[in-house]
Amino acid sequence: MGITSWQQQVPLPTSYFASTTNGTNDTVSLGYQQPNYWRLPLVPVAAASPISLTGNFLRGAVALGADGVAIFNPRNNTGQFSQAIGELDAYGGHCGLGDDYHYHIFSTHLTSVLGNDKPIAWGLDGYPVYGYVEPDGSAMLALDSDGGHDHGTWGYHYHARGTYSAGTATWTPASPYMMSAMHGTVVNYGGQIDPQPTGSGLRASGTGGYTAQPVAGASITAFKNPVALSVDGSGHFIENVSGTASNDDWLMRISISGVSYDICWRLNRNVNPKTMTITWRLPAATTTTTYNNAGNRITAYPMAANTMAKLPDTSQTLDSTATFGEDADYTINAQSFTDNGNSTITDNITGLMCTLFPAATATAYWSSTTVKGATTTEAWLVEFGINAAPTPPRNSQGIVSYEAKTSAYPVFAVRSASVTTQIAVSQNGTALTDALSTVAYGNVNVGSTSSKTFTINNTGASALTISGVTIDGTNASNFTVTTAPATTIAAGGSTTMDVLFSAASSGAKVAAIHIASSDTSVGAAFDIALSGTGYVPPPTITAVANQTTMRNNATSTLAFTVGDPQTAAVSLTVSATSSNATLVPVANIVFGGSGASRTVTVTPASGQTGTATITVTVSNGSSTTSTTFTLTVSPPNILIIIADD
Helix, strand or coil: CCCCCCCCCCCCCCCCCCCCECCCCCCCCCCCCCECCCCCCCCCCEEEEEEECCCCCCCCEEEEECCCCEEECCECCCCCECHHHCCCCCCCEEECCCCCEEECCCCHHHHHHHCCCCCCEEECCCCEEECCECCCCCECCCCCCCCEEECCCCCEEEECCEEEECCCCEEEECCCCCCCEEEECCEEECCEEECCCCCCCCCCCCECCECCCCCCCEEEEEEECCECEEECCCCCEEECCCCCCECCEEEEEEEECCEEEEEEEEEECCCCCCEEEEEEEECCEEEEEEEECCCCCCCCCCCCCCCCCCCCCCCCCCCCCCCCCCHHHCCCCCCCEEECCCCEEEECCCCCEEECCCCCEEEEECCCCCCCCCCCCCEEEEECCCCCCCCCCCCCCCCCECEECCCCCCCCECCCCCCCCCEEEEECCEECCCCCCEEEEEEEECCCEEEEEEEEEECCCCCEEEEEEEEECCCHHHEEEEECCCCEECCCCEEEEEEEEECCCCEEEEEEEEEEECCHHHCCCEEEEEEEEEECCCCEECCCCCEEEECCCCCCCEEEEEECCCCCHHHCEEEEEECCCCCCCHHHEEEEEECCEEEEEECCCCCCCEEEEEEEEEECCCCEEEEEEEEEEECCCCCCCCCCC
């Protein structure tokens, strides 16, 4: 709530989990094909040359809030302070084009939850962030040029920046809002700190009534999650004030010209592919659209309650390093759990819920080639009450492995996965699970393809026959088997097949591949979900060097180059902004050239001197890329001669 410049985004959960693969398609990035989670140095290293946030890191996060929410540069991708132009809510955040909620100022509201003595965030360089006062509650000491300092027992740390009102005893965020530069060592690549996790967008602009642009006069007046939704006679979601609230139901209320519009959406985690269905209400129309999962954005796990519940104590007492901020440095919130009596347990500190496995019933069996008996060679198998058959088949849920009896008591070897089947499938060395695994191709440029090789192993003692490979699902036509597997695999042998993803159009694509074989323990076929996203890359623009000119003099004609792998250079548009409109009005920034070769000339306002940051932006109509340079306007050198008569 509080946003007055809304660009039609809504908040969706983001899969920052090790089980999700980072979605970047940039093979140079340190995040390429890595687990999709945040990385913070345990032992920060001060940078020899700290990198300024001005003109750098305009993509991605520079810090991570103690609540797990990413904190971006206080400037948006056009170089403007998001807080100053009404883009942020009461907590200093908003949603990006991928419907990913993030802050653009430090999360000072967490101080009321954590207290002054605990960090409200951590820079991606590993240094902690505190609020408007020192950790002991005293007034903030002077900060260095990076926006932090090193004193007392706390080591180097950053602070939130703001102004204090004695009359109301409150702080107000103020420029520069957070650190001015990354004091610690970071990798500056692709306009952001590298690596960092990604979030695959589900909605493309121009679908479901949504267009990625501001709505004139719109403001967000209410947000609800959990909330109870129901479906009206037209198939649209509406709030059900007497219903049972769900953590997977969401509502955001928009006010336009005094009229309220409820945008409602629901996550369905129980289907494959998982989906998000949203009812989009604006003055022009009401539409309800279902979007398929992409890049594992929707996981099988619901979010914790949105009550800012605290973290439990980890019971860790051993310090691994001298750096303050490890688990051992805190003793907080003793662990507490509630058995709900319905096979679930709630963590009373975090609000997270876990599922209890059904009670196990142990049954003694011989190995699969013998009969039951009571001898010293007896082996045991634990059957968890899910299978009714007296001798459960391979791949049955709840089965654990056989272990020989070595004493007066049986030995149980519990396995978290199913008993090994004859057919085993892997991709790039990662074992896949029948009907559960998804192979993600990630972002692939529209018009391009990406191929993955699957390995099929025969783990049995007899030959395995592959009777066919089929692909079906919503976007089956985007996936093709280009190299078929062998029809017969000898015992202990293997074969491979290649599956090609063709990104014919933008957006998420999903399908499923089915490998039919003589191993009937997996059912009709070994099933694998496939996903990929047709990606429209942003345009490119070369850097423009910093410029110096004299008062009342324009710069020389400055050349730069634009490009786009999908859009002809002649169709690209360029624009500019100035951080100092008094010195350089936007109207005084004039572009020339054509195609890929463009120019810009900057004329300072008459009689003005000073410094301005000029941001030049290229757009292909759906995405933009910017570069910045500094213009310094100096007064002319005047030689004064005094004559002595």
